[in-house]
Amino acid sequence: MNTDLHGIVISRHGKEVLIEDDQGMRHRCVTRTQLDAVISGDRVLWQQQSQGHGSITRVLPRHGELHAISKTGKPRVVAANIDIALVVCAAQPQLQIDLLDHYIIAAEIAAIQPIILFNKIDLLSAEELQVVHSQLDLYQTLGYRVDYVSLHQAIGLVALQDELAGKTAVLLGQSGVGKSSLLRELVPGATARVGELSAEQGKHTTSHSELYHLPNGGYMIDSPGVRSFNFIPVDAATLAHAFVEFRPYLGQCRFANCSHTHEPGCAIKKAAENHLITQQRYDRYQAMRVENTI
Ligand SMILES: Nc1nc2c(ncn2[C@@H]2O[C@H](COP(=O)(O)OP(=O)(O)OP(=O)(O)O)[C@@H](O)[C@H]2O)c(=O)[nH]1
Ligand SMILES: [Mg+2]
Ligand SMILES: [Zn+2]
Incomplete structure (x- = not known):
């Protein structure tokens, strides 16, 4: 019976994943189809099959994805x-x-x-x-x-x-x-x-x-040169929170679900008017909201 070993993913080429073990040795691994998303930086459990070859059994929980x-x-x-x-x-x-x-x-x-x-x-x-x-x-x-x-x-x-x-x-x-x-x-x-x-x-x-x-x-x-970089759609609240200078004002708008665009009593709009948030970044938020919100 094979035991599970720890590894870190170096790179992936199609179905073949190159991993490094705790001793710094590299192994070519196959993945199961349901582990399709395994990618560089992943910590994985794997089993050795032959010299330099193995199979990935699990992708460990990620942070910073x-x-x-x-x-x-x-x-x-x-x-x-x-x-x-x-x-x-x-x-x-x-x-x-x-x-x-x-x-x-x-x-x-x-x-x-x-x-x-x-x-x-x-x-x-x-x-x-x-x-x-x-x-x-x-x-x-x-x-x-x-x-x-x-x-x-x-x-x-x-x-x-x-x-x-x-x-x-x-x-x-x-x-x-x-x-x-x-x-x-x-x-x-x-x-x-x-x-x-x-x-x-x-x-x-x-x-x-x-x-x-x-x-x-x-x-x-x-990572590959990302030409038309676009991230997965996020809701307005997540997007607003990603603008660091918005954070002190979040939760202070009149409406809890404020989109910070047209609503009266919007703390973000007010901060922009008072130049506490730059027009440039406020405009960027608006543009990204239109492009990216679900
Ligand atoms: N003048 C100058 N050229 C540089 C400097 N650093 C890199 N380059 C040149 O810029 C060009 C592109 O560099 P790369 O490192 O291939 O760029 P990259 O970001 O990896 O590009 P992709 O892989 O296509 O995403 C090369 O011709 C480099 O020699 C620098 O400090 N000054
Ligand atoms: Mg490059
Ligand atoms: Zn608002």
Whole structure:
């Protein structure tokens, strides 16, 4: 009779799941069909079948589960047991604040701590960098960590490495911002491919989630470049709570089920009018509510 062993999921390719056991040995495992959602970062129970091969019997309960809508429109888990979402943006491709908000809100909904990483500062003049600061200072005010880095010039990574030690982080951000490059800096020996041309897709983009060890303990997960990122629909209350600056006012509206759009006596609207919530984030809430509420 086989005994159940513990493992952590490194990556998944179709039905085959690569796991690592407590001794750091890797095994190719098959999953049962009902365990379809097993993904990088999952802690699993598994049984050895032969040298280097096994079968997963159970996926252990998760925290910090990140969902996205796949190209076919179905919700899917991108990564599991995440503590930190490293939201990478860059000088090139151009910073998209709406996308940044989407990543941050998705992280907040999943109770994952977002950290914003602005990469490729080597491409910007002092004036241009100032413009970026004026866009990202808001997020610092909201309590988020914002790091300005250049992976090419090795600027700004030391403090981040300390912050990540012992945690599990996932890399988010649009294609080309430098997620795989960051991974190669943070994880010596990582083989993540950095955007060169491939015949098939036009780009060597990362095509599946993979988990890597951080040198000071903890893990990093490189997820596929999410182009049209969209998270699974949430109700208005969950969405409002994901906007951190709304939280002090939640529960103070005249109506308990206030959508913070048109209702009289809305504490959120009032806070926005009084500039305690920025117009930009209030508008983003409205837009996301329309797009995402069930
Ligand atoms: N100038 C400059 N270029 C950088 C920097 N970091 C990364 N790049 C370049 O940006 C390009 C994209 O980097 P990747 O790491 O492949 O980007 P990615 O986010 O993993 O992209 P996907 O896998 O498609 O999601 C590569 O050509 C890198 O060499 C930087 O600090 N400065
Ligand atoms: Mg990549
Ligand atoms: Zn309200």
